[in-house]
Amino acid sequence: MTAPTPQRMTPSEALVETLAANGVTEIFGIVGSAYMDALDIFPAAGIRYISVAHEQGAAHMADGYARASGRHGVCIGQNGPGITNFVTAIAAAYWAHSPVVMITPESGSMTMGLGGFQETEQLPIFSKITKFQGHVNNPKRMAEIAGRCFDRAMLEMGPTQLNIPRDFFYGDIQATINAPIRIGRGPGDSAALDEAADLLAAAKFPVILAGGGVIMSEGTKEAVQLAELLRAPVANSYLHNDSFPASHPLWCGPLGYQGSKAAMKLIAQADVVLALGTRLGPFGTLPQHGLDYWPANAKIIQIDADPKVLGLVKSISVGIHGDAKAAAIALIERLKDRPLACTANQAERAAKIEAEKHAWESELTAWTHERDPFSLEVASNSNHMHPRQVLRELEKAMPAHAMVSTDIGNICSISNSYLRFDEPRSMFAAMAFGNCGYAFPVACGAKIARPDRPAIAYVGDGAWGISFNELLTCAREKIGVTVVVFNNAQWGAEKKNHVDFYSRRFQAVDLDSPSWAGVAKAFGCEGVTVDRLSDVGPALTASVAAQAEGKTTVIEVMVTQELGDPFRRDALKKPHRLLEKYKTYV
Ligand SMILES: Cc1ncc(C[n+]2csc(CCOP(=O)(O)OP(=O)(O)O)c2C)c(N)n1
Numbered sequence: 001m002t003a004p005t006p007q008r009m010t011p012s013e014a015l016v017e018t019l020a021a022n023g024v025t026e027i028f029g030i031v032g033s034a035y036m037d038a039l040d041i042f043p044a045a046g047i048r049y050i051s052v053a054h055e056q057g058a059a060h061m062a063d064g065y066a067r068a069s070g071r072h073g074v075c076i077g078q079n080g081p082g083i084t085n086f087v088t089a090i091a092a093a094y095w096a097h098s099p100v101v102m103i104t105p106e107s108g109s110m111t112m113g114l115g116g117f118q119e120t121e122q123l124p125i126f127s128k129i130t131k132f133q134g135h136v137n138n139p140k141r142m143a144e145i146a147g148r149c150f151d152r153a154m155l156e157m158g159p160t161q162l163n164i165p166r167d168f169f170y171g172d173i174q175a176t177i178n179a180p181i182r183i184g185r186g187p188g189d190s191a192a193l194d195e196a197a198d199l200l201a202a203a204k205f206p207v208i209l210a211g212g213g214v215i216m217s218e219g220t221k222e223a224v225q226l227a228e229l230l231r232a233p234v235a236n237s238y239l240h241n242d243s244f245p246a247s248h249p250l251w252c253g254p255l256g257y258q259g260s261k262a263a264m265k266l267i268a269q270a271d272v273v274l275a276l277g278t279r280l281g282p283f284g285t286l287p288q289h290g291l292d293y294w295p296a297n298a299k300i301i302q303i304d305a306d307p308k309v310l311g312l313v314k315s316i317s318v319g320i321h322g323d324a325k326a327a328a329i330a331l332i333e334r335l336k337d338r339p340l341a342c343t344a345n346q347a348e349r350a351a352k353i354e355a356e357k358h359a360w361e362s363e364l365t366a367w368t369h370e371r372d373p374f375s376l377e378v379a380s381n382s383n384h385m386h387p388r389q390v391l392r393e394l395e396k397a398m399p400a401h402a403m404v405s406t407d408i409g410n411i412c413s414i415s416n417s418y419l420r421f422d423e424p425r426s427m428f429a430a431m432a433f434g435n436c437g438y439a440f441p442v443a444c445g446a447k448i449a450r451p452d453r454p455a456i457a458y459v460g461d462g463a464w465g466i467s468f469n470e471l472l473t474c475a476r477e478k479i480g481v482t483v484v485v486f487n488n489a490q491w492g493a494e495k496k497n498h499v500d501f502y503s504r505r506f507q508a509v510d511l512d513s514p515s516w517a518g519v520a521k522a523f524g525c526e527g528v529t530v531d532r533l534s535d536v537g538p539a540l541t542a543s544v545a546a547q548a549e550g551k552t553t554v555i556e557v558m559v560t561q562e563l564g565d566p567f568r569r570d571a572l573k574k575p576h577r578l579l580e581k582y583k584t585y586v
């Protein structure tokens, strides 16, 4: 390949040409003078600028866009406040391993440090929540540094920052627009793969834990082949319910908070666990349903594209720094003609998988409402629906190829038991950063990336209050998504802590909201209030049909105040007071 030749252009042109060279067709943000010179030529470069209501929404949309498409999501904002508004969403994208490129125009190079207008140092703010920070220290380096931000977002699987002093958009430079650098990771060290294959060949009860790496490497087919070769049950890692097809007989559901008892009971019996493309995050492997399921004596093979997570949280026997798909292929290659110890008991294991799945499914079906004293009390005084029943109805009516984003809250967390997917890039939960207000803008971004697929956000009424401003964006930009708002008139997940740990001293947890369906209509979207189970499925179906016309619908489901298990049982303690005046607060 011949090297591209330098060309005379402006730095704004160099930036926009780099965006085009990286296949960027959409950018999210709020207009600002800082980058207007580049914005002006976005249309000529085939870039649609999606104007949002709040920059947090823009960065979340870029995250959803990236997670749905596997391509970069890009956001841009005004120096100072526009950029600080990105913080929460970039932290969320960081923990979602999302290749978001955040373009941050900064105060002009000649006034920086003087305390002028909209000035703040923009690199330190993001230093711990980006994988790479490119600072354009000279306008002649615009294309080089911009290109590196795009390359690194893919290489390191996370957000990067392109920081540009605002005066550096102007000028007359010689620039080269380089082709993107995409580095394949390969399967990892071959001796480690041999060792892993030996462990798997000798295993009597191998279990695969399929993580986000399977999705990001597009390795679903290979994960299925490997599971079939070993006839091993497959659990999804926490909030990656789309890492293995749910209709497959070997699928047994997600681990972690509100996960599948079948997955937990099966992995508890493992003598070898193949953790494929997962960092084994600490929150996602906590005991649940009273089950301390992590198999303490099993050999753990961990494969991940980020070497720093290998053995970080759980002790491992073999660590492989590789791409989940390529590593799966390498293991299949090593195992396919070998005698496998687990062949001898395959019928017995298949029966166990089937029995555990059946038992969990029956338990879920019978688990129509929560049974703790608080939940029974509040539900008996209510005419509203039980959240679990609503979740089951939504599951039944879920359209094919749906993409579902979920927020942080009690009901959204319980939805983990009811969300099953057959294809990757279908579930976009607020991952380890856990911010309320994540799901709706992420669903908008996902829809823009994949207009052919239904996009549905599950949001609690409290989290909805943080994020509903993006209804403006949906109406203005004709983005059609469905939002299911679970109206239980409370910040339920936190109220649960008051119930379990603070003797029901409720404080700041009750919500008095307007009609969210009415609010949606006032924003120019559709809104419907659902108070009967039989209306849940039809409302979802109608809203998905409306998506095709670029219409967003808020389905406000009225649910009781009952509450499932608390989030942070692991981190809360019963109060202990020492000062006299606080003695009754126990
Ligand atoms: C931005 C942010 N603020 C606060 C919290 C703490 N928090 C976690 S869950 C929760 C309650 C969520 O309430 P809601 O969205 O109504 O859902 P519900 O629990 O009622 O189902 C809160 C406030 C958070 N995770 N993120």
Ligand SMILES: [Mg+2]
Pocket (backbone or CB within 6 Å): 409, 460, 461, 462, 486, 487, 488, 489, 490, 491, 492
């Ligand atoms: Mg709520």
